[in-house]
Amino acid sequence: MQREPETIPVPQPPKAKPRCRSCHQEIADAAKVCHLCGRPQNPVLNFFRYSDLISIGILIISIWQLTQALQQRVDASEAYAKAESALVKAVAAESRILEARRDVLEISAAVIDIADMIPNVTGFGAGTGDEDRAKLKKISESLKLRIRELKK
Ligand SMILES: [Zn+2]
Numbered sequence: 001m002q003r004e005p006e007t008i009p010v011p012q013p014p015k016a017k018p019r020c021r022s023c024h025q026e027i028a029d030a031a032k033v034c035h036l037c038g039r040p041q042n043p044v045l046n047f048f049r050y051s052d053l054i055s056i057g058i059l060i061i062s063i064w065q066l067t068q069a070l071q072q073r074v075d076a077s078e079a080y081a082k083a084e085s086a087l088v089k090a091v092a093a094e095s096r097i098l099e100a101r102r103d104v105l106e107i108s109a110a111v112i113d114i115a116d117m118i119p120n121v122t123g124f125g126a127g128t129g130d131e132d133r134a135k136l137k138k139i140s141e142s143l144k145l146r147i148r149e150l151k152k
Helices: 043-047 050-120 130-151
Strands: none
Touching: 050 130
16 A cells, blocks of 8 residues: 655745735734725725715716706796797787777877868758867867877
8 A cells, every 4th residue: 555645734934914905004814994094995995995985976966066057057948938938929019009009099080080070061060069069179189189198
């Protein structure tokens, strides 16, 4: 029976102590946090440095603010469109008012002419008494006054 060659234990160099993932200084074997720089030794936590987390936070806030700004721009342009349409309606309404005013002026002028003519019309005018003439004159005067007001 052949004897197996005795294995001679090779002297192992003393196992190196782990080093901090951040500052690369030697730290205790099971250290979760570096006692020198305070950085976590968990790979995930160490990957996201605090400054990175702050940057990501600022980035998220910036994106949110940009979204808000874009939304406000949309709101502003909607408000602008509404204001524009209101202005168009107001201009249209004003032109209708001016038209109505012109109509009133024309009708008033026609009524004044009639009121002034009636007493002079032969036959019909002959029948108008002083009271009627006075009434017609009053109508004519008040319409002329109204026209002056409208023309202001
Ligand atoms: Zn460290």
